Amino acid sequence: DADVTQTPRNRITKTGKRIMLECSQTKGHDRMYWYRQDPGLGLRLIYYSFDVKDINKGEISDGYSVSRQAQAKFSLSLESAIPNQTALYFCATSDQFGRGGTGELFFGEGSRLTVL
């Protein structure tokens, strides 16, 4: 089984619909992230969480929200999807660099979202 699992892997929806992307991990990491990838723009950070009670906005958080239900689970929601949110979404986890950790990001396989 993958260390970081994303569901769904592919989703097509219509403008205005609410969408939730889910992420679960078995790495035991405290830190979890949601990234968006668009061609030519690389990976951009949407939200991140360093602990169950910690939620932080990334560089492109508008139009998105997140929930950290447990150490192992971090979900991303689009309350009212719009076509320019069509992208490949990645969840990632890491420990903290230093203090015995490496800080390496472990990514899921991605969730491809298409908003019509």
Add this chain to the structure above:
Amino acid sequence: KNQVEQSPQSLIILEGKNCTLQCNYTVSPFSNLRWYKQDTGRGPVSLTIMTFSENTKSNGRYTATLDADTKQSSLHITASQLSDSASYICVVSAKKTLTGGSYIPTFGRGTSLIVHP
């Protein structure tokens, strides 16, 4: 503002040839730099990590270098194979400061490498 710039944006080489990818960064204070490989449609996977005191590190046919003074890193691929076709992403993390900070990584946009037979 922390930034990571990679060059070239894309590169096409013949199988068996060597190539070098570049990464320039302005992340400060510097903590570490990683190179990730991302196959098409997959999540990135770490190739190597460089810290301030390291100049060179190898992982098989991949060799990364770091010049912390000029804030530059390179990834050299030796004897390229078809399976090296991927995007290579430079990711730089800042050090936690006295007032906080959290090692949030800054991503470059990647270099797309295509290896032709």
